[in-house]
Amino acid sequence: MLYFKYFKMNLKKIAQYRLSLLLSLIAQTLTASMALLTIYFLFDRFKIVQGWTFQQVSLSYAVVYLCFSFTECFFRGIDHFALLVKTGQLDGFLVKPRGVLTQALSCEVEFSKLGRILVGIVVLIYSCYIQPFVWTPLKITVLLLMLICGVVMFLALFLIGASVSIFTVEGIEAMNILTDGGRELCQYPVNIYGKFVQNLFTYIIPFACFNYLPMMFIFDMPNVTLFGNILAPLYGMLFFIPAYLLFRFALKKYTSTGS
């Protein structure tokens, strides 16, 4: 697969800058850990936020954090799409006999973000461990689905960001509100927010599909249904389709304007 060929190249590239990689890895790991500690202290003080226990929030946080870091680390090119346009790399993709999306997804791996992934994994394992209930095979499956759906969801968001960066250069900061802001918001179960934010993250950008809804099942909450909660991550992944269509549309626009 082309992705792994590119991956090998990226490995060779960072091999040239080992020290710099090491330092940024340490920095990334530290920042990520700090952010976590803040939450820990917060809960240490208040125990429960809007009916959610520390165990529950930590799982939600870990899932979102891990998914985001994973996407950002391994599919950096699509996150950096505006740069690909600016430097003309996109033109280079267009004269290669491969899909533009494949090349954009493959072209860059940000290894320094591995630090965040590491923190994410540690927190996930820890929060799985401290849960008061027993992990059944179904619950583990749902958790894995949540992780996959989360990555797909962030990919879709990056794709939307990429499309926006073709339409307007100034739109990039606005997009960060969606991706980074969305990540920050949905690290907590969405029902702690007002109705508007809840609806936004359930129906418009279905973040709730990969944390809040399936987590209700994992936490044995009342009124959980197969289609409404357990399978929610699968619906969430459908979000990729409109995002991909938008990207196709944006590319078409690019080839007609060249900017």
Place this chain on the structure above:
Amino acid sequence: MIEVKNLTKEFKISKKQKGFLGSVKGLFKREHTIKRALDNVSFTINDGDIVGYLGPNGAGKSTTIKIMCGILTPTSGECTINNMIPWKDRVTFVKDIGVVFGQRSQLWWDVPVIDSFYLLKDIYKIPEDVFKSQLEILTKQLDLADIINVPLRQLSLGQKMKCELAGSLLHRPKILFLDEPTIGLDATSKLKVREFIKQINKELGITVILTTHDMNDIEALTNKIIIIGKGQLLFNGSFDEIKHKYKNYRTIEIEFEKEYDEIKLDGFEFIKKEGRIQTFKTAKKDFKIADFVVELSKKYKVIDVQVESISLEEIISKMFEELGV
């Protein structure tokens, strides 16, 4: 075979409005002006040609090249290359072309060149044996053996260009697009690159389309020139044709025995005076140097007369002048 027929490309340019209120307004309603980057351009390029594509900055050169590479779609008109429409059959089409865009690289900056070549092998799905033999040929012709294992960033500009050329030819394209292939290179590298382009054209029959501002590139390489200005086709023909058309344009440098004031000569345009040397231009059809010297010697003491035909550079700027580009 490349056939371009009535190719037109228009760009919408949104006007930036001044001030904060203007940019807020611009979010909702934008005013557009339409810029015609290409206006009804038609030409054909045969297999095996080396074509120089010329024009001043902003004339529409890169727009045309981008359309021919399948990056841009034209507003109207046709472009058929090897029976394919570049922007419609993009993925199949680009297998047959190689592209070197002047200053941006398709090779990896931090990684040995050979690794970039292997990645290109995977991107183009080049079979192992084809890749091996092609790499061997290119390494020999371009003298790459010593630099192929060095990261690109450590190479000189000339070495980089040689690697770019090799990279764009690994998949054995039929057409090679070169955007300013000799820009910034020293004299020896320029000669090497030119020689190589000639060689692959002759031996492998690759059609080469190159844009350049270096007229020596054009004189040394091309058998056909296409000139555009302001999006319109100005000239399409051979180098000799263009020279023939302007052959009567001459620059004449006269060295006198002593310093004279500006001399007025009928049919000659005074250009400059440097001490005893004065320079003129003429477009006289019946110019004969012997007669000219005899005539001149009647009035002035002449030591030396040098006549130069107009250079391609001057021809082209003359063309642009005449057409008001």
